[in-house]
Amino acid sequence: MLREGEVRIPSGCAVSGIFDRTGGRMSGENIIKSIEVMHDRSNGLGGGFAAYGIYPEYKDFYAFHIFYDSAEAKRDCEDFLERHFDIINLSKIPVRRMKEITDEPKIWRYFVAPLPTRLAQSQLDEREFVVKCVFRVNTQIKGAYVFSSGKNMGVFKAVGFPEDVGRFYRLEEYAGYCFTAHGRYPTNTPGWWGGAHPFALLDYSVVHNGEISSYDANRRAIEMHGYKCTLQTDTEVITYIIDYLNRKQGLSFKETAAVIAAPFWQTIEKMPAEQKETHEYLRTMFASQLITGPFSILVGFEGGLMALNDRLKLRSMVVAEKGDLTYISSEESAIRIIEPSLDNVWSPAGGQVVQLTMNNEQ
Amino acid sequence: MINYLYPLYEIVRNYDRCIACRVCERQCANEVHEYICDADKVVCDDSKCVNCHRCVALCPTRALKIVKSGNTYRENANWSCKTIDEIYKQAGSGGVLLSGMGNPEKYPVYFDKILLNASQVTNPPIDPLREPMETKVSLGAKPKAVERDENGRIINNLPPQIKLSMPLMFSAMSYGSISYNAHESLARAACELGILYNTGEGGLHEDFYQYGNNTIVQVASGRFGVHTGYLNASAAIEIKMGQGAKPGIGGHLPGTKIVGDIAKTRMIPEGSDAISPAPHHDIYSIEDLRQLVYSLKEATGYKKPVIVKIAAVHNITAIASGIARSGADMIAIDGFRGGTGAAPTRIRDNVGIPIELALAGVDKRLRDEGIRDNVSIVVGGSIRSSSDVVKAVALGADSVYIASAALIAMGCHLCRNCHGGKCNWGIATQIPELVKRLNPDLGYKRLVNLLTAWEHEIKEMMGLMGINSIESLKGNRLMLRGVGLSDRELEILGIKYAGS
Numbered sequence: 001m002l003r004e005g006e007v008r009i010p011s012g013c014a015v016s017g018i019f020d021r022t023g024g025r026m027s028g029e030n031i032i033k034s035i036e037v038m039h040d041r042s043n044g045l046g047g048g049f050a051a052y053g054i055y056p057e058y059k060d061f062y063a064f065h066i067f068y069d070s071a072e073a074k075r076d077c078e079d080f081l082e083r084h085f086d087i088i089n090l091s092k093i094p095v096r097r098m099k100e101i102t103d104e105p106k107i108w109r110y111f112v113a114p115l116p117t118r119l120a121q122s123q124l125d126e127r128e129f130v131v132k133c134v135f136r137v138n139t140q141i142k143g144a145y146v147f148s149s150g151k152n153m154g155v156f157k158a159v160g161f162p163e164d165v166g167r168f169y170r171l172e173e174y175a176g177y178c179f180t181a182h183g184r185y186p187t188n189t190p191g192w193w194g195g196a197h198p199f200a201l202l203d204y205s206v207v208h209n210g211e212i213s214s215y216d217a218n219r220r221a222i223e224m225h226g227y228k229c230t231l232q233t234d235t236e237v238i239t240y241i242i243d244y245l246n247r248k249q250g251l252s253f254k255e256t257a258a259v260i261a262a263p264f265w266q267t268i269e270k271m272p273a274e275q276k277e278t279h280e281y282l283r284t285m286f287a288s289q290l291i292t293g294p295f296s297i298l299v300g301f302e303g304g305l306m307a308l309n310d311r312l313k314l315r316s317m318v319v320a321e322k323g324d325l326t327y328i329s330s331e332e333s334a335i336r337i338i339e340p341s342l343d344n345v346w347s348p349a350g351g352q353v354v355q356l357t358m359n360n361e362q
Numbered sequence: 363m364i365n366y367l368y369p370l371y372e373i374v375r376n377y378d379r380c381i382a383c384r385v386c387e388r389q390c391a392n393e394v395h396e397y398i399c400d401a402d403k404v405v406c407d408d409s410k411c412v413n414c415h416r417c418v419a420l421c422p423t424r425a426l427k428i429v430k431s432g433n434t435y436r437e438n439a440n441w442s443c444k445t446i447d448e449i450y451k452q453a454g455s456g457g458v459l460l461s462g463m464g465n466p467e468k469y470p471v472y473f474d475k476i477l478l479n480a481s482q483v484t485n486p487p488i489d490p491l492r493e494p495m496e497t498k499v500s501l502g503a504k505p506k507a508v509e510r511d512e513n514g515r516i517i518n519n520l521p522p523q524i525k526l527s528m529p530l531m532f533s534a535m536s537y538g539s540i541s542y543n544a545h546e547s548l549a550r551a552a553c554e555l556g557i558l559y560n561t562g563e564g565g566l567h568e569d570f571y572q573y574g575n576n577t578i579v580q581v582a583s584g585r586f587g588v589h590t591g592y593l594n595a596s597a598a599i600e601i602k603m604g605q606g607a608k609p610g611i612g613g614h615l616p617g618t619k620i621v622g623d624i625a626k627t628r629m630i631p632e633g634s635d636a637i638s639p640a641p642h643h644d645i646y647s648i649e650d651l652r653q654l655v656y657s658l659k660e661a662t663g664y665k666k667p668v669i670v671k672i673a674a675v676h677n678i679t680a681i682a683s684g685i686a687r688s689g690a691d692m693i694a695i696d697g698f699r700g701g702t703g704a705a706p707t708r709i710r711d712n713v714g715i716p717i718e719l720a721l722a723g724v725d726k727r728l729r730d731e732g733i734r735d736n737v738s739i740v741v742g743g744s745i746r747s748s749s750d751v752v753k754a755v756a757l758g759a760d761s762v763y764i765a766s767a768a769l770i771a772m773g774c775h776l777c778r779n780c781h782g783g784k785c786n787w788g789i790a791t792q793i794p795e796l797v798k799r800l801n802p803d804l805g806y807k808r809l810v811n812l813l814t815a816w817e818h819e820i821k822e823m824m825g826l827m828g829i830n831s832i833e834s835l836k837g838n839r840l841m842l843r844g845v846g847l848s849d850r851e852l853e854i855l856g857i858k859y860a861g862s
Contacts, residue, residue: 008840012484187484211485213827214834216841220758224729249508255516262831264494281518283833284500285508292834293485312493312830314486 004195008232012185013197013209014041014162015317016329017298018338019178019305019356024324025053028171030338031179034327036163037334041209042183046196047165048157050205050300052178055152061088061111062130062202065148065155066137067193068106073143080141084133085112093156093169100164105193109154127202127247134201139228145194150203151302157182157196165196177358178305180298182207198300199235201243205300208235209330210315213293221288234295241289242299251282253299253306257353259286261311298328304357313350320345326356366450369408372431373417379425380404386417386426391784391796414777416786448707459707462780462790464607464699464744464766467711471699472718472851473750477860479841481828488830490821496831497528497820501738501760502667502691521691522667524598527556528817529755529832532809533694533742533763534580534602534671536562538615538624538636539703539780540769541797544789547772547805549573554810558597560763563587563613563638565627571595578669581658583612584638586628590661598692599658600669601651603642606700606743609673609714612638614704619783619792648684655689667691669740674698674720675713679727685737686728692738694763695720700743701766703790704781717743718757722855725758725837748819757855758837771812772805 016034020026028051035047055063064081068074081087088111095107114129122129134146148155153176156169162183166172182197198205212218212234219229219237225248227240238260245256259282263271268279283290294314299306307328309317320327320335320342327335332345348354373394382404387395394410395417397403411428418426435443448459481487488495502523509517532548539562546569552559553576560578565587570577574595581588582602593599604610615636625632645651655668670685671694672678678695685693697717702710721741728734741754742763754762770776773787780790788800820832829835843860844852852859 211828213481213485213829213841214838217834217836217838220729220837220839221734224732224734250510251508265496265498266494277518278516281516281520284520284523285504287500287504287833288836290831290833292830293828312488 004192004233005231008215009186009195011046011187011211011233012041013207014038014183014330014334015181015207015209015296015298016334017178017180017207017300017305017307017327019326019328020324021326021356021358022324023053023177023358025175025177026179028166028174028176028179031181032163032166032171034329034334034338035166035181035183037337038183038329038331039161039163041185041330042161043185044161045159045186046157046182046184047160047162048155048182048196048198048207049162049166049169049171050153050155050180050198050200050207051171051174051176052153052203052300052302053176054154054174055111058089058111059152061113062149062151063154064110064112064146065093066108066110067145067147068108069143073141074106074108076141077137077144080133080137081110081112084118085110085114087112094173095168096170098164098168101158101160101168104158131201131243135228138230147194148200148205150200150205153203153205153300153302155198155200155205157198158193159196178300180205180207180300180305195231195233197233197235199231199233199239201239202247203300203302204239204243204246206235206239206242206297208238208295208297210234210295210297210310211293212238212291212295212310214291217288218291238291238295238297241291245286245289246301253304253355254353255282257306257308257351258282259289260291261308261351261353262290263351264311296330304355306356307348307354309348309350309352311351316347318345318347319354328354365454367409367447368433369411369431371411371413371428372408373406373411374427374429375404375406376425377403379423381423381425383422385420385422389416389420389786391786391791391793412777412779412782413775414779414786415775460704460781461707461710461778462702462704462782463776463778464701465711466778469698470716472716472847472855473746473753475844475846476718476753476855476857477843477845478749478752478756478823478827479843480826485828487828488825490818490825493825493830495821495825497817497824499526499529499761499832500524501526501740503737504735506735522665524558524667524692525556526558526761528813528820529759529761530751530813530816531557531578531740531761531763532559532768533696533765534560534562534578534600535703535765535769536564536580536615537567537627538564538619538792540789541791541800542567542623543797543800543802543805544769544772545570546802547800547809548768549577550802550806551809551813552576554806555813557813560600563602564615564624564636565629566592566595567623567627581654582638583640583642584636586630586636586638589629593658593662593666596666598667598669599662600671600694601642601654601658601690602671603645603651604671604673604675604696605702606673606696606698606714606717607702607710608705609675609698609709610640611706611709612640614638616783621792624792648688651685652688659689669694671696673700674715674717674743676715678715678720679723682724683727683731683733686731686733687736690737692740692760693724694740694742695724696763697741697743701769702780717741718754719851719854721754721757721759726856748816749823751816752820752823752835753842755832755835756838756841758839760836767812768809771808772800
């Protein structure tokens with residue numbers, strides 16, 4: 001059986017997210033409850049979470065979460081990390097042994113800062129340096145896989161049902177201002193933890209439900225800009241596209257959404273002149289980053305959360321609000337289970353971006 | 363003198379149906395048919411027939427058909443009848459064998475060994491009758507990075523682009539090689555369809571300047587008809603370095619075709635041969651090409667994208683890489699099946715490589731080098747149907763060029779005797795009585811019909827793949843699978859075998 005990355009595996013899925021716009025921190029208990037309701041949207045072959053604001057004591061350091069297949073992989077990877085980073089702290093990620101979750105790799109966490117000399121030598125900005133190092137580990141060190149690399153955030157994922165994965169990682173012991181969750185229904189048996197979602201790079205994390213028809217067009221285009229799609233999943237390529245557009249090209253999330261779920265030409269035609277020009281530009285300039293086919297995605301980033309549907313709305317997605325909290329999920333039931341009385345509930349239209357930021361900052 | 367040749371095709375006339383109306387006689391410029399007054403019957407000379415089907419199509423009683431004569435030499439696996447006949451011809455004439463249209467020989471057609479994907483269960487197909495389905499493309503270089511003004515607004519830093527309603531254009535056919543009416547049909551069809559046609563190397567007739575926004579003007583090695591007004595009348599400029607049907611050689615339009623407006627448009631004396639040299643004599647290397655690209659941009663105020671057209675040859679990927687760094691906005695690649703008004707048969711049939719392989723190689727190479735966005739890729743030679751278009755785009759083309767298909771739409775029957783100058787369909791001829799047989803009002807409409815049909819088919823194929831915008835098909839090779847191909851062929855095409 002080929003491992004994830006050696007074969008392309010489409011998946012159906014469930015997604016859910018909770019965001020506190022005041023930055024107040026909540027435990028991971030609720031996100032587990034939420035995703036658990038959508039049990040039947042997963043098939044036990046992958047689940048995971050992204051949590052933001054969980055490492056305030058190390059908020060200035062990149063938190064690397066790494067899977068190791070073997071002691072050699074760990075040794076090789078740590079050698080590499082020591083050559084490139086100042087390692088402030090390292091530990092096993094605490095887990096709860098349970099019968100539902102088996103075959104776990106070694107799961108380690110490192111808080112690191114790039115070595116100033118190495119960084120200067122590379123002539124890259126700090127974040128690009130970190131990205132390059134993550135790619136180096138994931139493509140060149142056999143049996144080591146960095147699955148989370150942002151500051152003050154972390155990804156927790158495994159093969160299993162998502163609610164079991166949450167309990168396995170003792171998510172209820174973490175407190176953060178934003179959580180996203182993913183339950184996976186792959187049409188194949190990946191059997192590898194790295195293939196579960198969310199997929200993350202720096203502080204961007206993506207959970208995604210859908211199967212995009214533009215995959216290979218997107219993959220081949222983004223690989224030209226220095227990314228390597230090692231997993232062959234939609235989520236991976238979407239994450240890289242967002243990183244490219246938002247971080248490297250400096251597009252806002254709204255502009256990013258106007259690229260990946262671009263308005264139809266017939267809609268652009270009817271826009272006021274200035275807006276029309278911008279949209280024409282974005283579609284022409286970033287034609288290869290347009291994503292077609294069904295998707296609903298939640299993109300976590302430092303201080304915010306973005307939700308987006310494909311432009312035909314071929315996947316369900318519901319948004320609800322209660323006080324300072326915003327909930328976004330594949331199904332309304334997954335929101336009602338944790339907050340039965342909501343201020344409002346609505347479904348974003350296809351291609352309509354929902355952008356949540358701390359205190360509504362832009 | 364005995365010429366040793368027995369006609370390949372035989373005209374079968376059903377005398378029970380023939381009413382001796384003599385339409386066939388009047389329609390055949392090759393003077394195949396002859397009315398015998400005494401016998402009140404029409405007879406024919408098969409040896410003059412080029413099998414263009416003009417008489418067959420116009421016979422009011424369907425009394426005519428053309429069949430293979432079936433005459434054969436003693437069978438020989440090494441010496442085919444065709445080869446033997448060609449030797450007889452050359453032994454008789456001492457001349458180079460000439461042919462029209464594209465390479466007809468039995469080389470693999472890779473498009474026919476590639477199959478498309480469709481959505482089942484895990485994602486939905488999209489119905490183009492119910493949902494928007496976008497085929498619009500923008501060709502031209504794309505800048506490396508977004509720029510903003512002091513207020514943070516995005517500055518439009520895109521170099522000049524060509525906008526097409528679908529990823530398809532009419533490729534170069536010169537005024538001279540084809541008729542005025544054929545050119546008018548192409549120009550008007552391009553305008554109505556929202557695409558472009560291409561003047562070829564014969565200049566632009568003054569009547570057609572009105573279609574300038576839908577016109578690519580060509581600058582070829584003969585520089586016929588090239589002047590500032592010509593360059594600026596266009597939507598884009600194409601430097602023709604080579605042609606798929608005859609890579610590495612120039613062109614030769616005989617003086618008999620350089621008459622009236624053709625001489626004027628080409629800016630050469632009437633009756634003089636129009637000879638395009640094999641190379642551009644100001645381009646002996648890639649750095650020279652760059653100079654011509656920028657000369658043309660200077661002459662047009664950097665308002666027109668520049669296309670460099672090359673024939674698909676063995677070293678195509680490296681050549682394309684050089685062109686992508688030459689300042690050109692687009693590369694047009696012409697495969698070895700590409701058509702021509704006239705080419706030496708041996709060259710047409712033995713030089714160059716298939717467009718599918720050239721395209722796959724170039725697209726990959728430019729991506730590997732990170733310069734794919736420097737240029738758009740346009741491919742031709744030969745695109746025969748809407749499914750070829752879809753496959754070419756999925757292999758990595760931004761757009762395709764069609765020419766033979768357009769001529770066929772206007773009546774061409776692929777008799778491959780364009781070089782004879784007596785095209786009975788009024789396309790590849792300058793004889794006024796023949797030219798007027800192609801009515802531009804009908805010719806243009808048939809072109810519009812053809813491409814409207816193709817557009818529908820393209821949308822259906824995109825929809826079944828779950829793709830609703832052509833951008834998402836470009837280079838999307840996972841949508842393709844090969845059958846009957848070797849591992850090496852699959853590797854070059856960058857696709858998987860069916861079932862994997």
